[in-house]
Amino acid sequence: MTTAQTPAPAVVGIGADGWEGLADPARRTLLDADVVIGGARQLGLLPPECAGERVAWPAPLRPAVPRLLAxxxxxxxxxxxxxxxxxxxxxxxxAEELGPGAVRVLPHPSSVSHACARLGWPLEDVEVVTLVGRPAARLAAALHDGRRLLVLSAGAATPGEVAALLRDRGFGPSPMRVLEQLGGARERTTTPATADDWEGRQPPGDPLNIVAVECRRAPDALRLGAVPGLPDAAYEHDGQLTKRHVRAVTLGVLAPAPGELLWDVGGGSGSIAVEWMRTHPACRAVTVERDPARAERIARNAERLGVPGLRVVTGAAPGALAGLPRPDAVFVGGGLTAPGLLAACWDALPDGGRVVANTVTLESEALLAEAHRRHGGELVRLAVSHAVPVGGFTGWRQAMPVTQWAARKTLATTAGADR
Known part of the structure; x- marks a missing residue:
C-alpha cells in the first residue's frame, strides 16, 4: 500500500524513440524512481541519469508481478x-493487482497509433489482433473481405506466419506491409506484397514490428460471414454436425454476449462452440465430447476457424462436467438420454443462465417435454426442407425435424420445479 511519502507505482509508456520521445512528466518519473522494472530492451533505452535500480522482468511475466511489487x-x-x-x-x-486507483499511468502513443498515422488508416476502422503469446490461428476469425487488420507481432517470424495463414484460409491476394521500429530512428516500412507473393521475397526483418493487412478473399475461397450459420462445408465432420440453419437458430437462442462461457455438451464437430466464440473475442467455451476422434476433430475445426482457445474435454457427460467452470449458458446437442445429464446441466447454471437442447429422437423429445413442464421456457420444432431434383422437376426434401427446448434459469423457475 502506498503512503503519503511513497507515491503510487508509475507505469511509463516508452516507444522505439526511447528517452528522446518521452514527455517531461515521464522523464521526471523515471529520474526520481528508486527502481525501474521493465523488459531488457526497454531498460536499455534509458540514459545513465536514470540512476534507479534496474530490474528486468522474468518469464513468465504475470506471476512475477505481485512478487516484484512486494x-x-x-x-x-x-x-x-x-x-x-x-x-x-x-x-x-x-491495475488488476493493485486496483485502478493505485497505479499512475503515463501513456505513450502505441504502435497501432503510429501505424495508422503512417498508413493513413482511421484507427476506428481497423481491427487489431495480437499474436504476442497467442497462436497465429486466432487471426482467422478476423478475416473478412475488405477489412483492414493490424497484427501485433511476436517477433521477426510473425509476418511470414501471417502470410502462410492468409494463403491457407483463402486470403492469399491480401496486400501486406510490415512496419518496423515505429517512431524510432530505425523505422522502416516494407514494400507492399500479397500473401501469395510473400514467401521467399520478404526475408525476416526487425523483431519489433506490426503487420498491416488489407483483406482480399480469393474468388474461389469459401465465404465465412460474421454471424452464426457458417456453411456446413466450413467444418470437418463425420455427419455429427448441427446443420447450418438449425445452428443459426440455436446460436440466436443461446444469445452469446462478450465474456460469457458456454458448455457445449456432446460437441460432435464443435460447430456450436466454435460459432459462439466467433461472435466476440471475449466469448469462451468448453466442449465435452466422449469420442476421442471427434474431440480431435473439434480442436482442428476450432483452429481453422480462428478460435484455438476452445477447450475440448474428452469424456462422457455428466461425469465429465465435474470441475468445469460455471457456465453462463449450456447447449446439449447429444447424449440427452444419459441418466442425470439434463439435471446436471440445469443445476450448473447460475441465476439468469440459459439452456438450449436439441434432439431428433422421440426418446429425447420426451425428456425435453418433461423439462419444459418443470422449468418452463420454449419448446419448438424446427423443420428445414431443401429443393432437390425430382425427375425433370424440382421438389422439397425435408430434413429430420429438430425439437428444441430453451429456458432461462431464474429463482422462480427453480422454485417451481421443486414443488
Missing part, C-alpha cells in the same frame, strides 16, 4: 511499458 515495497517504483501501457500492456496487470 520485494520493492516502500520504494518509488517505475514500470516501463511498450507504447500505451493499457493497450495489451503491463498496465492491465498492475
Amino acid at each position: 520485494a520493492h515495497a516502500g520504494r518509488r517504483i517505475a514500470v516501463l511499458a511498450s507504447g500505451d501501457p493499457m493497450f495489451y500492456g503491463i498496465g492491465r496487470a498492475l
Whole structure:
C-alpha cells in the first residue's frame, strides 16, 4: 500500500524513440524512481541519469508481478511499458493487482497509433489482433473481405506466419506491409506484397514490428460471414454436425454476449462452440465430447476457424462436467438420454443462465417435454426442407425435424420445479 511519502507505482509508456520521445512528466518519473522494472530492451533505452535500480522482468511475466511489487515495497517504483501501457500492456496487470486507483499511468502513443498515422488508416476502422503469446490461428476469425487488420507481432517470424495463414484460409491476394521500429530512428516500412507473393521475397526483418493487412478473399475461397450459420462445408465432420440453419437458430437462442462461457455438451464437430466464440473475442467455451476422434476433430475445426482457445474435454457427460467452470449458458446437442445429464446441466447454471437442447429422437423429445413442464421456457420444432431434383422437376426434401427446448434459469423457475 502506498503512503503519503511513497507515491503510487508509475507505469511509463516508452516507444522505439526511447528517452528522446518521452514527455517531461515521464522523464521526471523515471529520474526520481528508486527502481525501474521493465523488459531488457526497454531498460536499455534509458540514459545513465536514470540512476534507479534496474530490474528486468522474468518469464513468465504475470506471476512475477505481485512478487516484484512486494520485494520493492516502500520504494518509488517505475514500470516501463511498450507504447500505451493499457493497450495489451503491463498496465492491465498492475491495475488488476493493485486496483485502478493505485497505479499512475503515463501513456505513450502505441504502435497501432503510429501505424495508422503512417498508413493513413482511421484507427476506428481497423481491427487489431495480437499474436504476442497467442497462436497465429486466432487471426482467422478476423478475416473478412475488405477489412483492414493490424497484427501485433511476436517477433521477426510473425509476418511470414501471417502470410502462410492468409494463403491457407483463402486470403492469399491480401496486400501486406510490415512496419518496423515505429517512431524510432530505425523505422522502416516494407514494400507492399500479397500473401501469395510473400514467401521467399520478404526475408525476416526487425523483431519489433506490426503487420498491416488489407483483406482480399480469393474468388474461389469459401465465404465465412460474421454471424452464426457458417456453411456446413466450413467444418470437418463425420455427419455429427448441427446443420447450418438449425445452428443459426440455436446460436440466436443461446444469445452469446462478450465474456460469457458456454458448455457445449456432446460437441460432435464443435460447430456450436466454435460459432459462439466467433461472435466476440471475449466469448469462451468448453466442449465435452466422449469420442476421442471427434474431440480431435473439434480442436482442428476450432483452429481453422480462428478460435484455438476452445477447450475440448474428452469424456462422457455428466461425469465429465465435474470441475468445469460455471457456465453462463449450456447447449446439449447429444447424449440427452444419459441418466442425470439434463439435471446436471440445469443445476450448473447460475441465476439468469440459459439452456438450449436439441434432439431428433422421440426418446429425447420426451425428456425435453418433461423439462419444459418443470422449468418452463420454449419448446419448438424446427423443420428445414431443401429443393432437390425430382425427375425433370424440382421438389422439397425435408430434413429430420429438430425439437428444441430453451429456458432461462431464474429463482422462480427453480422454485417451481421443486414443488
